[in-house]
Amino acid sequence: MFGKETYVQRRALLKKKVGSGVLLFLGNDECGLNYGDNTFRYRQDSSFLYYFGLSFAGLSAIIDIDEDKEIIFGDELSIDHIVWMGTQPTLKEKSERVGVTHTLPSADIVNYLHKAVSKGQTVHYLPPYRAEHKLKLMDWLGIAPAAQVASVPFIRAIVDQRNHKSAEEIVEIEKACDITADMHLTAIKMIRPGMRECEVAAAIEAVALAAGGDLSFATIATVNGQTLHNHYHGNTVKSGDLFLIDAGAETAMGYAGDMSSTVPADRTFTARQREIYQLQNAMHLASVEALRPGVPFVDVYDLSARVMVEGLKDLGLMKGDAADAVREGAHAMFYPCGLGHMMGLDVHDMENLGEQWVGYNGQPKSTQFGRKSLRLGMPLEPGFVLTIEPGIYFIPELIDLWKGQNKFTDFINYEKLETYRTFGGIRNEEDYLITETGARRLGKKIPLTPEEVEALR
Numbered sequence: 001m002f003g004k005e006t007y008v009q010r011r012a013l014l015k016k017k018v019g020s021g022v023l024l025f026l027g028n029d030e031c032g033l034n035y036g037d038n039t040f041r042y043r044q045d046s047s048f049l050y051y052f053g054l055s056f057a058g059l060s061a062i063i064d065i066d067e068d069k070e071i072i073f074g075d076e077l078s079i080d081h082i083v084w085m086g087t088q089p090t091l092k093e094k095s096e097r098v099g100v101t102h103t104l105p106s107a108d109i110v111n112y113l114h115k116a117v118s119k120g121q122t123v124h125y126l127p128p129y130r131a132e133h134k135l136k137l138m139d140w141l142g143i144a145p146a147a148q149v150a151s152v153p154f155i156r157a158i159v160d161q162r163n164h165k166s167a168e169e170i171v172e173i174e175k176a177c178d179i180t181a182d183m184h185l186t187a188i189k190m191i192r193p194g195m196r197e198c199e200v201a202a203a204i205e206a207v208a209l210a211a212g213g214d215l216s217f218a219t220i221a222t223v224n225g226q227t228l229h230n231h232y233h234g235n236t237v238k239s240g241d242l243f244l245i246d247a248g249a250e251t252a253m254g255y256a257g258d259m260s261s262t263v264p265a266d267r268t269f270t271a272r273q274r275e276i277y278q279l280q281n282a283m284h285l286a287s288v289e290a291l292r293p294g295v296p297f298v299d300v301y302d303l304s305a306r307v308m309v310e311g312l313k314d315l316g317l318m319k320g321d322a323a324d325a326v327r328e329g330a331h332a333m334f335y336p337c338g339l340g341h342m343m344g345l346d347v348h349d350m351e352n353l354g355e356q357w358v359g360y361n362g363q364p365k366s367t368q369f370g371r372k373s374l375r376l377g378m379p380l381e382p383g384f385v386l387t388i389e390p391g392i393y394f395i396p397e398l399i400d401l402w403k404g405q406n407k408f409t410d411f412i413n414y415e416k417l418e419t420y421r422t423f424g425g426i427r428n429e430e431d432y433l434i435t436e437t438g439a440r441r442l443g444k445k446i447p448l449t450p451e452e453v454e455a456l457r
Contacts, residue, residue, distance in 0.1 A: 001053040008099040017157035021122035027059035046345035053098045071102040073109045124151035129352040164383035172255040177443025179249035180257030183207045198233040208249040216256035216347040220246035225425030241265040256347040260429035267457040279311035283390040291439035298377035301339040304390045305331045330411035332370025340387040341375040389429030
């Protein structure tokens with residue numbers, strides 16, 4: 001964790017931003033995989049980590065702004081816990097590490113909240129994303145899951161803090177990005193025809209674990225890159241395949257890296273693969289060049305889409321005016337996803353708090369296919385950390401659907417597109433910090449151009 005003063009200052013700023021009431025933080029509990037004692041990997045709630053820094057199950061916390069109190073609720077380990085888990089610091093010792101001097105048993109939180117409500121205090125809570133959170137809110141506050149409405153002032157105050165990364169956070173994120181780059185470099189060097197996807201995934205994940213952390217999300221390592229979130233690892237790599245990797249490391253403190261790379265199964269790209277790959281590179285580089293404070297990220301997305309449309313026109317796959325094609329959504333045949341997302345303690349930072357707050361400052365998102373998947377649209381500010389990951393995909397089911405509907409025939413050459421239906425997908429991704437004057441890539445460089453990729457093959 002960071003030094004005590006970091007958490008003290010974060011909580012002080014949060015209290016000032018919200019102004020009044022009781023702020024309720026629900027820490028995460030252990031969760032059984034297939035029975036109670038065989039648990040999933042434990043991960044603390046990220047907002048709890050940000051303000052209290054303690055990665056232990058069974059904790060909750062309250063910041064009572066009106067009474068100027070900060071309390072961590074939890075229970076001491078019994079001898080049975082110690083036998084199986086080993087000794088740990090006491091709750092008081094844990095709490096003092098992050099500047100909290102008041103602790104109470106877990107059960108006491110109910111009485112505290114009831115007294116707050118009886119005094120007319122507002123109890124602010126965040127959107128519950130786990131069943132355990134919904135049940136606790138029902139038990140503690142008497143609010144049924146269907147009626148649970150999170151506090152917008154609480155959400156917005158947290159988003160404003162966590163969106164702007166401090167210098168010490170950048171150091172930790174860059175550590176995650178360096179490990180992430182090593183994961184990709186390992187995979188790029190080893191992929192060969194005849195290997196199984198699971199062998200590549202295992203090597204990738206070993207790098208993260210050996211660095212003392214874990215994965216920031218489930219690894220994508222696939223010959224079917226046209227499936228955007230493909231977590232199946234059962235295929236055998238064949239000559240002529242493209243292999244798409246999307247993987248990231250999480251440090252022991254919980255900060256994430258997230259990168260993607262696409263490599264040929266063979267030592268070099270085919271002519272057709274190189275054409276599409278170079279076009280994806282052009283989208284990527286144009287996006288990076290446009291990053292600076294004040295630029296709406298939705299404009300960067302539109303730029304990347306126009307670059308793609310112009311390139312696909314040169315290849316005979318699209319036609320018509322590029323700006324019109326992007327505005328009407330025809331580009332989403334090949335680009336049905338967003339350009340990037342915020343990154344920090346979550347690989348999609350604060351997605352549990354709502355994309356409309358994290359990425360759009362409360363403004364509505366587009367509902368257009370493709371564009372609706374853009375998780376970030378608002379103007380960029382110094383301190384933002386985000387990904388750049390434009391892609392080009394050939395999805396047979398989408399081709400068949402739109403072709404059958406005669407959709408966007410003014411922009412899409414379906415006859416030529418049929419010859420690409422087994423091409424797959426290409427995505428490359430880097431992580432960037434928005435600075436006062438532009439942007440800086442975080443982490444070691446991974447290959448981007450065809451020549452850089454082939455040099456490692």
